[in-house]
Amino acid sequence: MKIRPFHLERYFAQHEFSARYLLSSSDCDGFSLSEILLMANPKEREQWNSLQLGYTESSGLPELREEIAKLYKGASPDDVFVLSPGEANFIAMNVLLQAGDHVICMAPAYQSLYEVARSVGTDLSFWNPVLNQAAWYYDPKELEKLITDRTKLIILNFPHNPTGYIPTKDDYYKIISIARARGIFIFADEMYHLLEHHPQDILPPMCEVYERSISLWGMAKTFALAGLRLGWVVCKDTAVMEQMKRYKDYLTICNPSTSEVLALIALRNKHKLIEHNLKKIAANLQLFTKFCEQHSQHFQFAPTRAGSTAFVKWLGKEPSLAFSDKLVTNTGIMTLPAEMFDFGSSHFRIGFGRKNMHEPLEILSRYLRANY
Ligand SMILES: Cc1ncc(COP(=O)(O)O)c(C=O)c1O
Known part of the structure; x- marks a missing residue:
């Protein structure tokens, strides 16, 4: 069986572990092993230890x-x-x-x-x-x-x-x-x-x-x-x-x-984990909405109602892949361009699951003002 390369995963393979900031991930920051084990009751802890x-x-x-x-x-x-x-x-x-x-x-x-x-x-x-x-x-x-x-x-x-x-x-x-x-x-x-x-x-x-x-x-x-x-x-x-x-x-x-x-x-x-993630997503969604209001000449965005991602319209002249490549080289911010979804070249996926989102947004804001 022959199958085409998985564009998105190949782009992540290229940048995910070298870029300083991930602005397009679909998951939330992962919980640590110790955080999960701390939630275990004595019987579950024993199950883990004797596994x-x-x-x-x-x-x-x-x-x-x-x-x-x-x-x-x-x-x-x-x-x-x-x-x-x-x-x-x-x-x-x-x-x-x-x-x-x-x-x-x-x-x-x-x-x-x-x-x-x-x-x-x-x-x-x-x-x-x-x-x-x-x-x-x-x-x-x-x-x-x-x-x-x-x-x-x-x-x-x-x-x-x-x-x-x-x-x-x-x-x-x-x-x-x-x-x-x-x-x-x-x-x-x-x-x-x-x-x-x-x-x-x-x-x-x-x-x-x-x-x-x-x-x-x-x-x-x-x-x-x-x-x-x-x-x-x-x-x-x-x-x-x-x-x-x-x-x-x-x-x-x-x-x-x-x-x-x-x-x-x-x-x-599950309730503790979900509540934690939803709070982070809500805070980042607010941050990103404000960012887009300040950059209405660059991005078009309507706040989302579900999930941890958005697909934002890019108003720049450059194809989104070219912009993403330059952005990661010049600032260390990884974004995911529409080309990775076989969906034209004028959108980006944005991820709301990272707690440091304000940092890449501040850097991106300065980068856009200086270059676009
Ligand atoms: C819509 C969708 N389905 C399936 C998956 C695969 O999930 P997993 O990473 O747990 O294999 C992903 C991962 O990004 C996804 O976004």
Whole structure:
């Protein structure tokens, strides 16, 4: 199987560990091992200290699957399969799709969401948003127009990376009824679930409300534990689930025991982790909104309602990739240009999850005033 390079990950590989400031990361600052272990009760601490570093159960630690099932109304541990999110996406696309199928994916998107489907030989259509007064909008009517007789799968990502978009409940159920009327499967990447900025915007996970769907979530974004490399899918279709499990035997086989126990402790303390991240995102969103007001000749931005990222319109003449390359060389600030999303050259992703955000914004402000 041949697959194109993952542009975003290659750009991060180039700059993430050498740039001084990361202004475009989608995760929040990671919690430390000691912070997580401090949250453990005596029984969990003992579980950690006596942990064996052997192979683990392929579907995931039973206690962890139980804890994850509690996050979904009507789910049982048997509906949960623990694996890394990238692996889940890779497996799901290979299990659900074959060459010649038609697939619809939101754009811009985290590339693996559509690139794996493309590598299988499917025919891809993108559901593009419109920019309405600097705010993004995904119109379900536009989605409906893309559907053909061969449409097998719709790939969604709410809250959305990079735009920070979350649909209204009304639009969410419209999307579901479009899929349900034609028996189309939905792959719902919910990596940013519970990072909605207002509780009233939180959507029910797709697997709770649509029987032909897979919900994906994990530890990296909502819980700021990307280093665990752990996530899960929840799916009520037992045949699909069984095929996914068989596929994993050719990839990681099973999960790291260390990550499973740490994820268990973290999920049992999820409110503390989420509150911490949401506070940081809210403060940074305010900072960035003010920054954009002062730089209205450079950027167009409408505050987002969900997730830890925004996709901001760049008003400069230079393509965003050229600007990003110069910026990281001249100031040490890494930004992520639209080119990494196969989405033109006039936007940047901004990340709100880093506590030092005021520092790169001050430097960027001076840089823009001096050079643009
Ligand atoms: C929408 C989306 N899905 C999946 C992933 C992959 O998550 P992980 O880093 O935990 O593998 C990411 C990571 O950035 C993402 O933004």
